[in-house]
Amino acid sequence: MEPKIRILYIDDEANNLLAFQASFRRLYEIYTAETVADGLNILNDKDIQVIIADQRMPKTTGVEFFNIVRKAHPNPVRILLTGYTDLDALIDAINKGEIFRYIKKPWDEMELKTAIQNAFELYQTRKQLRAKVDELQKANDELNRFVYSTSHDLRSPLANILGILNLAKLQQPGKEKDVNEYFAMIESCVNKMDVFIHKTIEYYKGIRLDDVNEDVDFKKMFTDSIELCNMQNPQIVFDVHVDQPVAFRCDGFRLSLILNNLISNAVKYQRVDEANPRVKLSAVVSERQAVIHIEDNGVGIIEEHLNKIFQIFFRSTDFKNGLGIGLYIVKEALTRIGGEISVKSEFGKGTSFALTVPNQAKEPEK
Incomplete structure (x- = not known):
């Protein structure tokens, strides 16, 4: 059984809160608050996915509440209930990204249910997108480190080989023993490069195949x-x-x-x-x-x-x-x-x- 959608409903009218719980308590995990302070406390304590707020409240409007909430809790999707038509305020709120959509009061149960489901799907999509962005950021950071370290680790034995070859050129004739030591050093550097290239191929195959x-x-x-x-x-x-x-x-x-x-x-x-x-x-x-x-x-x-x-x-x-x-x-x-x-x-x-x-x-x- 899938977990229920977690909803916070804020309204200063207790009757509206009771009506909402009576209509949807079997479908959703519902939290209610009559004040902005109580709503913020619930958001700090619970992982809320959808917030529903009444537009007309005594000390603040629903749009003003959402403007406060989205800074501290940007992830929950916001739905506004309004009993009157304040078109300019609604358009401004939608344009600023403060609300997902608005529902007129008294609400239609089917319309509100559909809005909640759409809001939850948007919440899930955003969550998956954030996870993908984090994954891509991690992959990009590791790729940058990989390119830098690979360049450094491959260049180091090459630089050693060039240094050894320059020493060999300066070697006096008849010093075969010293020359053999140089060859051994070169072999060690080449082996190190070979191991690193082999590991690089393993890394590529591991993430691509x-x-x-x-x-x-x-x-x-x-x-x-x-x-x-x-x-x-x-x-x-x-x-x-x-x-x-x-x-x-x-x-x-x-x-x-x-x-x-x-x-x-x-x-x-x-x-x-x-x-x-x-x-x-x-x-x-x-x-x-x-x-x-x-x-x-x-x-x-x-x-x-x-x-x-x-x-x-x-x-x-x-x-x-x-x-x-x-x-x-x-x-x-x-x-x-x-x-x-x-x-x-x-x-x-x-x-x-x-x-x-x-x-x-x-x-x-x-």
């Missing part, structure tokens, strides 16, 4: 991710546990993107002095969802950084020159498939991520 649900085998998906990431540190021991008694369907590309980034981080951010580096992977699958845990005994994350790690280009640590985009890709892809993620970490001891991903498998036919 259509959702495609497919059967997911978590054992195979874990194995593929381990093979992809293990070359970073062959010493790491992987402890894998999968409990998948039922079929699981999901966007396989995005789920793979999520696991690859999280497992890659678990491998990359290991402590150099850790004698037994390990990564624990588990997935417990039900008809409703999959619960996934990825835990490592690596460098960990500082507590005050935990609420920032999913922001684009936020680097929790300078360890191994992280790019600050992997966890952002994880969060965006997980949101796209309707999942959630939480993190626990202790600096110097390790990090644990917990994910829930809804199962999109169809119910079997009865």
